[in-house]
Amino acid sequence: MDLDAQLRAVFDLRHTRIAADDLAVMERAAEQLARSGLAEGALAVGATAPGFTLPSASGSAVSLDALLAEGPVVLTFYRGAWCPFCNLALRALQERLGEITARGARLVAVSPQVPDESLSLSEKHGLAFDVLSDLGSGVAKQYGLAFDLPEELAEVYGRLGFDLQRVNGGHARTLPLPATYVIDRDGTIRWAFVNSDYVRRAEPDDILAALDSLDALDALRRE
Numbered sequence: 001m002d003l004d005a006q007l008r009a010v011f012d013l014r015h016t017r018i019a020a021d022d023l024a025v026m027e028r029a030a031e032q033l034a035r036s037g038l039a040e041g042a043l044a045v046g047a048t049a050p051g052f053t054l055p056s057a058s059g060s061a062v063s064l065d066a067l068l069a070e071g072p073v074v075l076t077f078y079r080g081a082w083c084p085f086c087n088l089a090l091r092a093l094q095e096r097l098g099e100i101t102a103r104g105a106r107l108v109a110v111s112p113q114v115p116d117e118s119l120s121l122s123e124k125h126g127l128a129f130d131v132l133s134d135l136g137s138g139v140a141k142q143y144g145l146a147f148d149l150p151e152e153l154a155e156v157y158g159r160l161g162f163d164l165q166r167v168n169g170g171h172a173r174t175l176p177l178p179a180t181y182v183i184d185r186d187g188t189i190r191w192a193f194v195n196s197d198y199v200r201r202a203e204p205d206d207i208l209a210a211l212d213s214l215d216a217l218d219a220l221r222r223e
Contacts, residue, residue, distance in 0.1 A: 003092045003203050007085055011199045022156045029153040030197065039177055039196040042144035049183045050142040054110065054132040057118035062108065062130050071104040072214055073183045074207055077145055077176040079198065080113045081121040082162040089201040094127050096204040103211040112137045112176065114169045135169045140176035149173040182210040190214055
């Protein structure tokens with residue numbers, strides 16, 4: 001089963017654990033975000049990836065420049081460990097991590113969570129790649145991905161037990177769109193997936209194909 005099918009299966013079961021009124025709030029917020037045009041305005045292929053230095057789950061500082069010095073980077077933004085769709089997507093990437101690194105690339109995931117939450121996520125799912133904390137979503141804003149939850153949706157998340165005030169270090173309502181970028185060693189975005197629908201995520205096969213395209217381009221440059 002591909003990642004999209006797994007995500008859809010979880011989405012289709014929402015009605016079994018979420019009240020109809022709360023689902024209606026979630027659907028209204030999703031429609032509003034789609035109409036906002038935020039996804040269309042995010043950084044796209046050909047843009048220069050903004051640099052950053054962020055704390056990892058282990059507490060060390062990780063910079064994009066340092067990662068790119070070693071090879072291309074797969075950069076993925078997710079909402080947080082509280083999001084079941086994010087967990088599925090990260091586990092799918094972990095399953096293909098060997099194929100990503102075999103292509104000379106580094107995988108790094110970024111969320112607005114505090115480092116302790118990132119550490120718990122990494123340990124729970126056995127993630128062997130860097131999971132970074134973008135408190136306040138400053139980096140997500142540079143990539144054009146950050147947005148604020150409507151107040152009524154924030155209240156729904158609270159009722160569902162998602163303590164975003166705590167896990168996001170006081171920035172409860174700011175989240176990133178789901179997004180994944182393949183960035184070449186020159187810092188140029190060569191492949192991008194951005195979607196306002198939090199159920200949609202980049203397929204690992206598509207990421208690997210993008211990395212293969214980078215290898216082909218590098219081979220042409222060397223000729």
